[in-house]
Amino acid sequence: MNKIAIIGFGAAGYCAAAAARKCDPDALIDVYTDDGRGPYNPMLATYYVKGAIDYEAMFPFGSLDEIEERLNLCIYRNSAVTGLDGETKTIFLSDGTKAAYDNILISTGAAAFVPPIQGGDLPGVFKMRTAEDGVYLKKLLDSGKIRSGLVVGASWVGIKVVEDLVEHGIPCTLVDGADWAFSIAAFRQTAQRIHRDLEQKGIKLAFGQMLSHIEQEKDGRITAVMKNGCRFTADAIAICIGVRPNAAFLKDSGVAVNRGVLVDERMSTNLPGIYAAGDCCEAFEIQSGERKNIGLWFNARKQGEVAGANMAGRRKAFGGNALLNLAHYLDYDFISIGDVASCRDEDQVYEYEDDRYYIRAVRGEKLKCLNMIGTGESNGVVKSLFIKCFENNQAEMDMTSICHLKGSGFPDSFIDFIGRDQH
Amino acid sequence: MKHVFTFDPDRCCACSSCMIACTDQNDIDLKAGEKCFRKTYDTEVAFKEGGIYCAYLSTACMHCEDAPCIAACPVGCISKDSDTGFTIYDNTNCIGCKSCAMACPFGAPRYNGADGKMVKCDGCYIRVKHGMKPACVRACSFGALDCIMEEEYRNSGSDKACNVLIDQANLRKKEALRRWR
């Protein structure tokens, strides 16, 4: 009988368990989770704070009890795996328990990174990743005691905390160490529009601000002190400066880890029988052909499915990632596709702006990066064209997509730019 | 009883009867800014090489077999109807995040102005379960749009299922180009 262990039970872990069970009704599937609740979606925490969904809706797959029965699993609750021996495929728990398996999935996700700074643990300083983080912020905001907020980190997580503050009518300031918001995905020109639109909504912005430490004020408020000496005082401070894959427990395991656990198309690590999926791994990225850590809900689910099927003896491959970011906040949407850092001065640039859309795209021989604001409903059409182009520069642009884009108000010049020399 | 939508671009003249039927069937309030799930196109596409191609199309959700929108939705609004195989949804918990639109290669999901929640073509699955044709199919007088059982589709030897629509349109474009050259 195939003995499978799943370490970490978020989207990736759940989808792996479901896929493995579907492929092999007899497999023994043990799940180790450091949590006592069902798998949840970290991206929903800020929507819970905002009141858009109930607490239960953060758990789209149901409770642990329901899942355990539905998929016939054995779930070890509040049981963090503390070590792994890759050679013997044995896992270790902190209480000394150890168990050996035929197949192991590492699906431990990622954690919000809070640097070990002075004042990082003061009351009112918080991060945003887990369901508890959401519960903490909701209580804080509902208490009515917060009259001002500061968010450190102008990226996908930080902007959602800003949205929560704005929705609660709390004035807030957003700061970042980079020179503009979403700096790892946005062109400077895109960010200028994003800044203007945020400021119009009353949000104060400051860039080039590297956090040094946090101080307690006499009046109870807290102050974030920057390395350049600037001080930002507020009742609550969110630190949203990045995430780190949860892979520290793999030290000495023999599993190859860069930032995340390195995997191939089948989500297999360097060691046979050991797989990884979701936010903790680095899978192939199609534009660069290198392995990258891309933390997206869709990827976590699909990678989990692939890993689960392979652990159950099937051969399945994950189609590959593209750098892709969608920020949806305050009735605004900004999408970036491709690698902004790969763009060079000599590349061709396309820019378009009207009262609905802002588009900026760059191409060398192939398309490199695209930023769009306000194009929400058409993002998938453009994304799939872009990915086709990464995979095959000669790919045909299909008539349905052309009609969709024309019908949605995209200018012909844009269609020409992305479908260069094709129609 | 899996069903397949078929579309024959040679028969479509973009008359939009299907859109009107869809609007009616789904009580879509166009005045309030709601959008029809189906969309027709009467679009002229100019080729670089010269010549113009007139595309007549009617598109809505393609009810993809391995529908990427399902895994993309963070709250699990979207699923497959086990009877018809159509991609259906329950938007009670929809947060309007547009992740489904980013996953959909066809631009099928729509967002309601009022609450920002996602709506889309559900294949009129309730009609189909009761032995009726989808509203848009019923309204098409030219036989361009149809919805048939998978088995019937396979036996017909047709290649006009909506999920191969894209290749269809491309083939036609190539043919058109050849004629011009």
Ligand SMILES: Cc1cc2nc3c(=O)[nH]c(=O)nc-3n(C[C@H](O)[C@H](O)[C@H](O)COP(=O)(O)OP(=O)(O)OC[C@H]3O[C@@H](n4cnc5c(N)ncnc54)[C@H](O)[C@@H]3O)c2cc1C
């Ligand atoms: C605020 C926010 C906004 C986001 N917005 C988006 C968005 O708009 N679009 C999008 O696609 N994605 C978004 N994401 C990312 C998305 O939520 C993740 O990519 C996805 O949920 C990752 O799933 P996972 O299963 O890999 O990891 P996780 O959900 O992190 O699950 C991993 C689980 O493993 C557990 N674990 C860790 N270590 C151990 C151990 N040693 N032993 C046992 N258990 C362990 C963890 O506690 C956790 O429960 C957002 C994330 C956040 C935080």
Ligand code: SF4
């Ligand atoms: S099947 Fe029904 S919902 Fe879909 S386009 Fe036709 S009428 Fe509209």
Ligand code: SF4
């Ligand atoms: S919404 Fe898009 S991705 Fe989903 S089934 Fe319909 S066409 Fe396919």
Ligand code: SF4
């Ligand atoms: S917009 Fe609604 S249906 Fe679409 S992915 Fe987001 S929550 Fe799901």
